Amino acid sequence: MILLTSDTETKPTAAMRAAIAAAEVGDEQKHEDPTVLRLTGRVADLLGKEAALFVPSGTMCNVIAVRAHTQHGEVLLAERDSHVLRAEGGGAGMVSGVMTEPLESERGAFAPATLDAALDRIGALPSPYGPRPRLLCLENTHNFGGGTVWPQDRLDAVCETAHARGLKVHLDGARLMNAAVASGLSARRICEKVDTVWLDFTKGLGAPIGAVLAGSREFIAEARRLRQMVGGAMRQAGIAAAACLHALDHHVERLAEDHDNARRFAEGLQAIPGIRLVHGLPETNIVFFDPRAAGWTAADFAKAAASRGVKLVPVAGMIRAVTHLDVSRAQIDEALAAIRAMMGRG
Template identity: 45%
Template structure:
């Protein structure tokens, strides 16, 4: 089975398993796990922040960040397809008690005007106690539902500048920030410097089994540690898993180009197949999203699965596939062959002769 469901499906390498087996550990809750501390130091340094805190998941780092930036009843600006808003179990409402206000991003990228429009215009005739105060603006780079879209740096700067002028705290969901850097050559810390807090994941493209980190100022991270503890995130000899994350951080960032090439190879190999719609120029990093028109995406992915390719449906008419470090060029070619066979079979049954359907908007998951 070729498993392209997600870059989270990666398996630890032998060297990573060795690092895990030999990790010195302490007690993370008492703040003395040396491997966790080393990881936190390296992440803070890499992102140009004063401090960082290791947690189990990207969901936890994002949601702890939201909680630490806000108080219940505050409003937060999210892109309409943000992972933090759509795919984190309703946590902004449940954990932080915040009111999401949605921005009309295109593949996750919105404009300073979108932010201004969401903030509205205050006037002395209008009581400012009526709207929920907007405290936080969140961006996601690269954008998952947006198909691995990289925020153009000038746009990111302009949006963050506007957010700052309007007194908002700024959080970056950088689960795949490494991929933005691999695609553009712009260092992670150059993206990160515009934000008060940045969440990064080791368990996706970097290939570690578990973990994410949240970086920010010393005071902010101290507050974040309180909320980490509050939701049961204190995890004792966490150095065991932090060792995998540290190994990934030190050794796997450079190889991400290979995943991007595999994503482009996959996209080029299937664009133009009957009943498949895909804009190859939109493949900027490791995520490939495409539309299917000859039958529902759910059925399409089941046919692929029956032939040995495991991918995810994305909404009613979209499919998502993501190569990662255990996926070889040979497997990408096999994935292309399987998709070709299924697309052609479907086309024959449905009488479709050329590419079709709308390009997957990424509006599914």
């Protein structure tokens, strides 16, 4: 099966498994795991922040960050299709008791004027009637926007607007290194104006578990307390952190291969009558396409593709395909051949 549903399909490489087996470990909850300490120090430096915390998942990073930045009844603003609003089971509302204000955008990246308009609509001035806007969450790359990379000047301007209007800015960096490789900018530069950010290791970087949340020392101290509250405190977590360190050493630059493969896949789809690329050619490793003009529902298309050895996922009437280190150029061509055969052109 050619696994194109998500870059979370990656399996640890043999070299990563060796790094896991050789990891030096200690009690992470007591700050005594040397491999975790190496990882958090390295990621803090990579992202240009004072401190960092290792947690099991990126979703937990968002849950902790929203709780640390807000109080019950305040407002979280985020793009309408962002992961924190659409794909975390309502965790922000359940754990933090926040209201949410969805922002309209083009493929996940919006302008400062969009944020200003939303704040004006909520009523940003002190009032006993309106909820208080407190936090802006951004996502780079933007998953449901098709792996969109935020233009850096726009990202900077949105952060400046948010800060000027009294908001903190949190960046969902599930695929941050994809954004860095695609843009040619360092992760530190991309994150320069955000207050907090996290980096996921279980997607294109290929680790089996783990994400790192970064920010000020004060923020990370509070995040550590909140991690305990939501059940994320760990013991000999160095076995997982070792995989993440290996990923930083060996799996960052190769993300460009995933981007090239996604573009090859998209160009091949574009040549098949009846298939429409939803977001055009991809910037990174995510392709959304619509087969309905050819008479397929997304669910039926995915089922038929699976019967031919290509695993895809239907999302909101569309099909999502994600390239990663376990999908080769040859497999991309095989997947296209299978889809052409489905469409009667193979």
